[in-house]
Amino acid sequence: MKAIVYDRYGGPDVLDYREVPDPKLSQNSVLIRIKAAALNPADVALQAGLGDAHMPVWFPVIPGWDVAGVIETVGPGVKEFSPGDEVMSYVREEILHHGGYAELIAVPVYAVVRKPARASWEESAGLPLAGLTAYRAIVQTLAVTSQDVVLIHGASGGVGLLAAQLARNAGARVIGTAAASNHDVLRTFGVEPVEYGEGLVGRVRQIVPEGITAVLDCVGRGTLLATTAVNRANARVCSVADAGPGIVTVFARQDPDILRRLAQLMDEGTLRVIVAQVFPLHDAANAQRALSSRRRAGKIVLVP
Numbered sequence: 001m002k003a004i005v006y007d008r009y010g011g012p013d014v015l016d017y018r019e020v021p022d023p024k025l026s027q028n029s030v031l032i033r034i035k036a037a038a039l040n041p042a043d044v045a046l047q048a049g050l051g052d053a054h055m056p057v058w059f060p061v062i063p064g065w066d067v068a069g070v071i072e073t074v075g076p077g078v079k080e081f082s083p084g085d086e087v088m089s090y091v092r093e094e095i096l097h098h099g100g101y102a103e104l105i106a107v108p109v110y111a112v113v114r115k116p117a118r119a120s121w122e123e124s125a126g127l128p129l130a131g132l133t134a135y136r137a138i139v140q141t142l143a144v145t146s147q148d149v150v151l152i153h154g155a156s157g158g159v160g161l162l163a164a165q166l167a168r169n170a171g172a173r174v175i176g177t178a179a180a181s182n183h184d185v186l187r188t189f190g191v192e193p194v195e196y197g198e199g200l201v202g203r204v205r206q207i208v209p210e211g212i213t214a215v216l217d218c219v220g221r222g223t224l225l226a227t228t229a230v231n232r233a234n235a236r237v238c239s240v241a242d243a244g245p246g247i248v249t250v251f252a253r254q255d256p257d258i259l260r261r262l263a264q265l266m267d268e269g270t271l272r273v274i275v276a277q278v279f280p281l282h283d284a285a286n287a288q289r290a291l292s293s294r295r296r297a298g299k300i301v302l303v304p
């Protein structure tokens, strides 16, 4: 098959589009012919070597953790799926080696979920990691309700846009930070946009003088601690992009039940993945450059 691989750590320039052996299919896995694969900031960070201290790596690495596609074959132990089934998956393993920037991937059956029928391949590929993270933060960690005024730092990103919709679905008022060029997109989801950067605390205070009750940080870089002045007493606060003393960090987890729930919300029309840009698989380097210099709300997706 054709895939994007890297043989050493580095930026987009280390990516190579070439022929590699087809994945082997073990007994409880399915082989997926990939129709779309989404990018995530973690792809770029791990490729730069930032996970080297704790993440085993086996070069050459095929990056990418989000795929949607058609099942080509199933292992002998798999009864849940058949060839032809349309699925999606968060394909993260605890070793960096097999990823989604490819034509095919073998995935353990426990990580595979049927794709939302109403969503495109690109939208489906954009759901797993960002959706699992957003759900864990908004529903399971912050437990947002209609009583909340939620502040989402980075509301125009892959995680932030889904988190904002989950919070709005719970009936909360949602304030979201984003570049001015993305404010109209946020408004379409019922989110009140605020520009990030210097003066942010004052801008939030102006529209929510009574204070914020729940905060999700999708930006990091000290954003959470720098903006505590907008929080009401006893505000619930978490980050998916920062760690350290005083910060509750939320991590995505492979959870097919939650991914099925998110797919159901997409089919019901109460959750949407915005696709910012689509690149052909061989152009993954430019897709990563677009991710790192991002200005358009939503997910960046590769199509083999």
Ligand SMILES: NC(=O)c1ccc[n+]([C@@H]2O[C@H](COP(=O)([O-])OP(=O)(O)OC[C@H]3O[C@@H](n4cnc5c(N)ncnc54)[C@H](OP(=O)(O)O)[C@@H]3O)[C@@H](O)[C@H]2O)c1
Residues within 6 Å of the ligand: 040, 041, 042, 129, 130, 133, 153, 154, 155, 156, 157, 158, 159, 160, 177, 178, 179, 180, 182, 196, 197, 218, 219, 220, 239, 240, 241, 250, 251, 252, 253, 291, 294, 295, 296, 297, 298
């Ligand atoms: N813990 C986990 O399991 C987990 C899972 C997924 C992601 N993450 C992390 O969560 C973060 C967000 O992920 P994502 O996929 O949503 O990324 P993304 O799609 O690239 O979105 C990044 C967001 O940050 C905003 N932003 C960019 N520069 C900013 C600045 N200088 N100040 C404030 N905001 C700025 C962007 O706004 P504009 O585009 O409007 O400028 C956008 O809303 C990343 O750090 C990622 O690594 C963690």
